[in-house]
Amino acid sequence: MTGPDRPAKVLLxxxxxxxxxxxxxxxxxxxxQTVGADSGEDALKCLLIDDFAxxxxxxxxxxxxxxxxxxxxxxxxxxxxxxIIFLTAADRDSHLALRGYAxxxxxxxxxxxxxxxxxxxxxxxxxxxxxxxxxxAQSELxxxxxTELRHAGVAVDEATALLKTALAADGQLGREQVExxxxxxAKARARL
Numbered sequence: 001m002t003g004p005d006r007p008a009k010v011l012l013x014x015x016x017x018x019x020x021x022x023x024x025x026x027x028x029x030x031x032x033q034t035v036g037a038d039s040g041e042d043a044l045k046c047l048l049i050d051d052f053a054x055x056x057x058x059x060x061x062x063x064x065x066x067x068x069x070x071x072x073x074x075x076x077x078x079x080x081x082x083x084i085i086f087l088t089a090a091d092r093d094s095h096l097a098l099r100g101y102a103x104x105x106x107x108x109x110x111x112x113x114x115x116x117x118x119x120x121x122x123x124x125x126x127x128x129x130x131x132x133x134x135x136x137a138q139s140e141l142x143x144x145x146x147t148e149l150r151h152a153g154v155a156v157d158e159a160t161a162l163l164k165t166a167l168a169a170d171g172q173l174g175r176e177q178v179e180x181x182x183x184x185x186a187k188a189r190a191r192l
Contacts, residue, residue, distance in 0.1 A: 008032050008052075008054070009051065010033070010052060011034075011046055013039075032122065040072070047076070047078075053126050057069060057085070058086075059087065059096065059100060059108075074103070085122075088109075107121060155184050156184075156188045159180075159185045160181075
């Protein structure tokens, strides 16, 4: 799993090893960790193991093409929100691009593409992913803090009840109630 302190992972999917190496070289220097997959099936396996900020997916692969792979990715609850950029060597056929968008792609680039454009697109999606991770971590921190405050409120209520009982009691019983209340207040203070 990827945590907020680790770089975003980008899944590179292409049946040609030289294309995977080229993509890794293009993305070198960006705050990302690349993971290569040489088939749609391999990509789906990677998505079972790890979380990814982005998928760069070759549209034309043997056995399971990129379009079918994308449909599987978008059907899974865990991966349906991962953005996909299709990469293809096919000519600029608008029908293929529409097919890519219909399969769930956020973008569709034909090869040869400008490496700086791809880097810029990857950077934007990684930045969005990073902000989403930060927001999730902050939300978790707020939920934890709210729980602590609720517990502290309960402890304060218990201490207040003990002090009221102590006011009504005489002697030793009153002192014991005050000591219990002081302990409860100290616990509540520690939670704040």
